[in-house]
Amino acid sequence: MEHSFGSGQESHLPAKLSAYGKKILLTYGGGSIKKTGLYDKLMDLLKDFEIFELGGIAPNPKIESVNTGAAICKKEGIDVILAVGGGSTIDCSKAIAAAAYYDGDAWDLLLDMSKITKALPIAVVLTIAATGSEMDSVAVISNMRTNEKLPLYSPLILPKVSVLNPENTYTVPPFQTAAGSADIMSHVIENYFDREQAFVPDALNEGLLRAVIKYTPIALKQPSSYEARAQLMWASTLALNGLGSTGKTFAWSCHYIEHELSAFYDITHGAGLAVLTPKWMRHILSEDTVDKFCDYAVNVWGLERGNDKFTLANQGIDATEAFFKSIGLPSTLAEFGIDNTHFELMAKNAVKIGGLRNAYVPLSEKDVVTILQMSL
Amino acid sequence: MEHSFGSGQESHLPAKLSAYGKKILLTYGGGSIKKTGLYDKLMDLLKDFEIFELGGIAPNPKIESVNTGAAICKKEGIDVILAVGGGSTIDCSKAIAAAAYYDGDAWDLLLDMSKITKALPIAVVLTIAATGSEMDSVAVISNMRTNEKLPLYSPLILPKVSVLNPENTYTVPPFQTAAGSADIMSHVIENYFDREQAFVPDALNEGLLRAVIKYTPIALKQPSSYEARAQLMWASTLALNGLGSTGKTFAWSCHYIEHELSAFYDITHGAGLAVLTPKWMRHILSEDTVDKFCDYAVNVWGLERGNDKFTLANQGIDATEAFFKSIGLPSTLAEFGIDNTHFELMAKNAVKIGGLRNAYVPLSEKDVVTILQMSL
Numbered sequence: 072m073e074h075s076f077g078s079g080q081e082s083h084l085p086a087k088l089s090a091y092g093k094k095i096l097l098t099y100g101g102g103s104i105k106k107t108g109l110y111d112k113l114m115d116l117l118k119d120f121e122i123f124e125l126g127g128i129a130p131n132p133k134i135e136s137v138n139t140g141a142a143i144c145k146k147e148g149i150d151v152i153l154a155v156g157g158g159s160t161i162d163c164s165k166a167i168a169a170a171a172y173y174d175g176d177a178w179d180l181l182l183d184m185s186k187i188t189k190a191l192p193i194a195v196v197l198t199i200a201a202t203g204s205e206m207d208s209v210a211v212i213s214n215m216r217t218n219e220k221l222p223l224y225s226p227l228i229l230p231k232v233s234v235l236n237p238e239n240t241y242t243v244p245p246f247q248t249a250a251g252s253a254d255i256m257s258h259v260i261e262n263y264f265d266r267e268q269a270f271v272p273d274a275l276n277e278g279l280l281r282a283v284i285k286y287t288p289i290a291l292k293q294p295s296s297y298e299a300r301a302q303l304m305w306a307s308t309l310a311l312n313g314l315g316s317t318g319k320t321f322a323w324s325c326h327y328i329e330h331e332l333s334a335f336y337d338i339t340h341g342a343g344l345a346v347l348t349p350k351w352m353r354h355i356l357s358e359d360t361v362d363k364f365c366d367y368a369v370n371v372w373g374l375e376r377g378n379d380k381f382t383l384a385n386q387g388i389d390a391t392e393a394f395f396k397s398i399g400l401p402s403t404l405a406e407f408g409i410d411n412t413h414f415e416l417m418a419k420n421a422v423k424i425g426g427l428r429n430a431y432v433p434l435s436e437k438d439v440v441t442i443l444q445m446s447l
Numbered sequence: 448m449e450h451s452f453g454s455g456q457e458s459h460l461p462a463k464l465s466a467y468g469k470k471i472l473l474t475y476g477g478g479s480i481k482k483t484g485l486y487d488k489l490m491d492l493l494k495d496f497e498i499f500e501l502g503g504i505a506p507n508p509k510i511e512s513v514n515t516g517a518a519i520c521k522k523e524g525i526d527v528i529l530a531v532g533g534g535s536t537i538d539c540s541k542a543i544a545a546a547a548y549y550d551g552d553a554w555d556l557l558l559d560m561s562k563i564t565k566a567l568p569i570a571v572v573l574t575i576a577a578t579g580s581e582m583d584s585v586a587v588i589s590n591m592r593t594n595e596k597l598p599l600y601s602p603l604i605l606p607k608v609s610v611l612n613p614e615n616t617y618t619v620p621p622f623q624t625a626a627g628s629a630d631i632m633s634h635v636i637e638n639y640f641d642r643e644q645a646f647v648p649d650a651l652n653e654g655l656l657r658a659v660i661k662y663t664p665i666a667l668k669q670p671s672s673y674e675a676r677a678q679l680m681w682a683s684t685l686a687l688n689g690l691g692s693t694g695k696t697f698a699w700s701c702h703y704i705e706h707e708l709s710a711f712y713d714i715t716h717g718a719g720l721a722v723l724t725p726k727w728m729r730h731i732l733s734e735d736t737v738d739k740f741c742d743y744a745v746n747v748w749g750l751e752r753g754n755d756k757f758t759l760a761n762q763g764i765d766a767t768e769a770f771f772k773s774i775g776l777p778s779t780l781a782e783f784g785i786d787n788t789h790f791e792l793m794a795k796n797a798v799k800i801g802g803l804r805n806a807y808v809p810l811s812e813k814d815v816v817t818i819l820q821m822s823l
Contacts, residue, residue, distance in 0.1 A: 076693065270661065270678045271685065274654020282647050305647045305693065314690075317452065317681065 074206065076235040076305065078297070081196060084116055084153075087232045091192045092150025096143055098125045098164045100156045104198065107242050113155065113196065123147050125167075128156065131213045131220065131333045131340065132163035137177040140167035144191060153194045154230075157251070158202025158211075158340075161195055165210035165228035168193050181212055181221040190225065194232035198239045200303040201251030201341060203258060203311030205233045213334055220334035221424065235308065237300035245291050248303075249398040250341030252287040255307045256280060257344040261323040262315040264355075264363060264431045269318035276315045277370040282306045284371070287398050320429070325351050327425025328439055331417035338407050345400040349392035350445040355432035356384055364388070404446045414443045450582065452611040452681065454673070457572060460492055460529075463608045467568045468526025472519055474501045474540045476532045480574065483618050489531065489572065499523050501543075504532065507589045507596065507709045507716065508539035513553040516543035520567060527568045530606075533627070534578025534587075534716075537571055541586035541604035544569050557588055557597040566601065570608035574615045576679040577627030577717060579634060579687030581609045589710060596710035597800065611684060613676035621667050624679075625774040626717030628663040631683045632656060633720040637699040638691040640731075640739060640807045645694035652691045653746040658682045660747070663774050696805070701727050703801025704815055707793035714783050721776040722783075725768035726821040731808035732760055740764070780822045790819045 075083050088095065095117065104110040114122070125140045143149065144167060154164035168190040170177035180186050195205045204210070210223040243251070263276040282302050289299035309315070328351070329343040356364055361380045368374040368387025377383055396402050404410075418439035421427060427434040434442075451459050464471065471493065480486040490498070501516045519525065520543060530540035544566040546553035556562050571581045580586070584605045589596040619627070639652040658678050665675040685691070704727070705719040732740055737756045744750040744763025753759055772778050780786075794815035797803060803810040810818075 271655065271658045271681045274657055275651050278647065278650025278654055281650060285646065301694070302646045309647065309690075314685075318677070 072206070072229065072231060072233075074233045074235060074308075078236055078238055080234045080236050081112065081116060084113070084194070084196075084232075084234060085119065088117070088120065088151055088153065088194055091231075094121045094123070094148060094150045096123050096125060096140065096147075096149045096152045096167070098128060098140065098152060098154045098156070098160050098167070100126070100128045100130075100160050102126060103242065104155050107239075109155065109196070109198065109239060113153075123149065128160045128163045130159045131337055132159045132166075134178045134181070134212055134214045136163050137166040137170055137212060140164070141170035141173070141177055144171035149191060151192045151194060153196070155196040155198065157197065157199035158204040158254075161193075161202070161204040161230070162210035162212065164193055165190075165204070166212050166223055167191075168228055169223070169225060178214060181214075181223055184224060187223075187225045187227060190227040192232075193228065193230045195230045196234045196236075196239065197304065199243050199247060199251050200240055200300070200307040201254040203255070203307050203309075205230055205235065206308045206312040211330065213337075215334075215337065218334045219420075220330040235304055237297055237304050240300045240304060241295045243294070245399060246342075247339075248290055248294075249287065249400050250339045250345070251307065252283050252303065252341070252398065253345040253348075253395055253400055254341035255283050255303070255310045257325055257341070257348055258310040259315055260348060261326060262319060262321070263367065264324075264360070265316075265319040265322065266431055267319045272315050272317045272319065275309070279306045279310050279315065280371045284394060291398060322429045322431065323425065324427060324430045324432075324434060327421045327427060328417070328442060330424070331421050332404070332409065334420075335413050335417060336407060336409055338409070342400050342407075345395040346402055346404055346446050347442065349388055349395070349402075350442050352388045352391065353385075354438065354442050354445065356381070356388070357432070360432060404443070411444065411447065414440050417443065448582070448605065448607060448609075450609045450611060450684075454612055454614055456610045456612050457488065457492060460489070460570070460572075460608070460610060461495065464493070464496065464527055464529065464570060467607075469495075470497045470499070470524060470526045472499050472501060472516065472523075472525045472528045472543070474504060474516065474528060474530045474532070474536050474543070476502070476504045476506075476536050478502060479618065480531050483615075485531065485572070485574065485615060489529075499525065504536045504539045506535045507713055508535045508542075510554045510557070510588055510590045512539050513542040513546055513588060516540070517546035517549070517553055520547035525567060527570060529570045529572070531572040531574065533573065533575035534580045534630075537569075537578070537580040537606070538586035538588065540569055541566075541580070542588050542599055543567075544604055545599065545601060554590060557590075557599055560600060563599075563601045563603060566603040569604065569606045571606045572610045572612075572615065573680065575619050575623060575627050576616055576676070576683035577630040579631070579683050579685075581606055581611065582684050582688040587706065589713075591710075591713065594710045595796075596706040611680055613673055613680050616676045616680060617671045619670070621775060622715075622718075624666055624670075625663065625776050626715045626721070627683065628659050628679065628717070628774065629721040629724075629771055629776055630717035631659050631679070631686045633701055633717070633724055634686040635691055636724060637702060638695060638697070639743065640700075640736070641692075641695040641698065642807055643695045648691050648693045648695065651685070655682045655686050655691065656747045660770060667774060698805045698807065699801065700803060700806045700808075700810060703797045703803060704793070704818060706800070707797050708780070708785065710796075711789050711793060712783060712785055714785075718776050718783075721771040722778060722780060722822050723818065725764055725771070725778075726818050728764045728767065730814065730818050730821065732757070732764070733808070736808060780819070787820065787823065790816050793819065
């Protein structure tokens with residue numbers, strides 16, 4: 072892994088990519104990179120390479136895009152994939168990288184990861200601070216036909232090169248900036264609330280949360296604040312690269328519930344997490360978990376330790392909910408037009424796929440339905 | 448880099464080492480690994496390898512050991528160096544790894560790093576939480592004949608494999624445990640007090656300092672506390688692997704002054720840092736630096752923000768000094784039997800070698816002499 076952080080770091084791409092070959096599959100999303108000039112800038116930098124393109128990768132990237140990309144890789148003999156975008160583009164590119172060496176429908180790999188034998192190298196130019204996909208070995212792919220959203224894990228799909236230039240996030244609109252921050256916070260919170268205690272990783276987790284809480288409002292007010300965009304970008308990368316989960320069980324909760332919302336309704340991942348997280352917190356607050364929630368209230372939100380632990384714990388949860396609202400994110404599913412139609416099925420899937428019975432506080436299907444009802 | 452953290456992780460060594468070959472140079476220090484049983488355990492695990500040994504590597508490792516090790520590597524055709532110990536053994540092994548491919552006195556490499564062209568792979572079994580050498584690309588080597596202690600930098604000497612098993616530090620004596628903690632704290636403090644501000648790295652730095660402050664007294668009282676030893680070990684590794692200096696200038700202060708003390712008097716590095724650091728802090732405290740010292744007092748030592756910034760800043764420095772004393776470290780040079788005989792020469796060397804004119808607060812030879820006088 073070689074990560075270049077800072078203004079102008081794209082200039083290192085030609086040297087780094089040429090180590091892998093001359094044929095690049097350039098992947099991107101809805102085309103914002105053409106409006107911002109980043110596309111032209113990269114094309115100019117990479118004029119000595121042979122570039123093939125896969126644009127239009129959608130949020131909650133779809134298996135169809137993976138199959139399309141893999142077909143290009145096979146046909147053209149692609150040497151390296153250059154993902155220019157955020158988590159959706161990077162995740163799709165990771166799945167393409169593995170599918171390029173698989174004969175058959177790429178969805179097979181999601182259903183059975185042991186079928187991944189090899190992957191093309193992946194380079195990233197990050198354009199939004201959110202998923203941390205630039206420094207992890209996971210891709211989450213959706214199948215809207217079957218209402219499934221599944222994770223793919225493999226050390227083979229860890230990006231080899233990344234360019235983390237905060238200036239490339241200046242143009243991220245307010246809602247996506249806020250949703251990205253909620254995604255970062257959720258990754259950290261999932262790692263933080265874990266059955267295993269780990270002081271050093273949690274000190275990092277608390278610091279990352281304070282960073283997002285401090286800099287998201289600044290980025291919303293001054294979208295071109297290098298300082299704010301840089302801290303958010305670096306927080307997004309560190310939130311999910313393993314540092315915050317070292318020594319922990321890595322048994323998450325909200326993400327699996329949110330994946331069901333996205334699988335059924337294709338909503339913005341971070342926005343769904345902003346709705347679910349405070350409700351999940353209220354649901355699992357108990358005599359067993361209250362001390363951790365007190366640490367969270369004090370070390371993340373700067374609240375004072377008072378006499379009553381549950382009061383303090385609830386103040387920390389209130390602060391979380393108020394923060395998401397203050398940065399313009401929804402606090403109910405109704406705001407997405409989601410009702411209780413699929414709650415039972417979503418709960419069943421979330422418990423099964425996410426192994427929620429092993430979570431920080433084990434969640435049954437009934438628990439998940441309760442959390443979803445609380446979120447209405 | 449592959450780092451295995453936790454109890455029993457030595458078991459992965461045979462598979463990881465065999466990727467490099469069959470001939471191992473096993474390096475270690477004064478022989479404590481024979482008393483603790485670690486030596487026998489590793490010999491048993493590695494019985495299918497051909498093992499050559501270089502023991503007796505001293506604290507502040509000497510160039511003579513480097514030359515001896517390099518000669519063994521050349522003569523026997525060593526494939527990989529396995530350093531079992533702390534910073535001294537690891538640093539010596541790193542220099543050996545580079546010197547194995549150099550014809551001539553290894554000291555030449557310290558004087559001119561461009562002569563490093565290649566290095567043997569290095570694996571580490573860490574036995575003390577202190578230097579962070581297990582996850583960085585630096586080796587510090589001493590030449591007692593010339594009273595020089597110089598750093599060697601090269602990405603080629605970054606260890607490829609490490610085993611970080613906190614149980615291997617249970618037998619570290621109290622003074623070495625405390626000196627190791629002072630070394631960790633100094634690395635973090637050097638990164639923290641920097642001309643460049645960086646919220647996320649500093650949140651990590653603050654957390655690492657809180658971890659060392661919390662767990663050192665526990666490790667001293669209960670040497671076999673897995674929890675305490677684990678947090679100290681992980682803090683030592685993260686303190687110097689680049690995470691805390693991202694976006695910063697990496698222009699250090701106290702280390703270069705301490706290197707002179709060690710070069711002239713061969714004292715324990717961490718103990719020397721414990722003496723110097725609070726004095727350096729008092730010397731550089733000014734209107735320009737007081738805000739950073741206030742953050743330090745509040746976020747590291749948990750002090751309350753009051754009315755007067757300088758009072759708070761000094762309380763943070765007092766807390767630092769009192770902490771080092773409380774864990775059994777010296778607070779004056781007199782305790783080492785060091786007087787002012789060589790202060791002028793040491794100051795000259797420190798400014799020259801460490802480039803102290805570019806430090807957080809630039810230090811002249813006169814400043815260094817003042818800090819040394821304050822430390823008497």
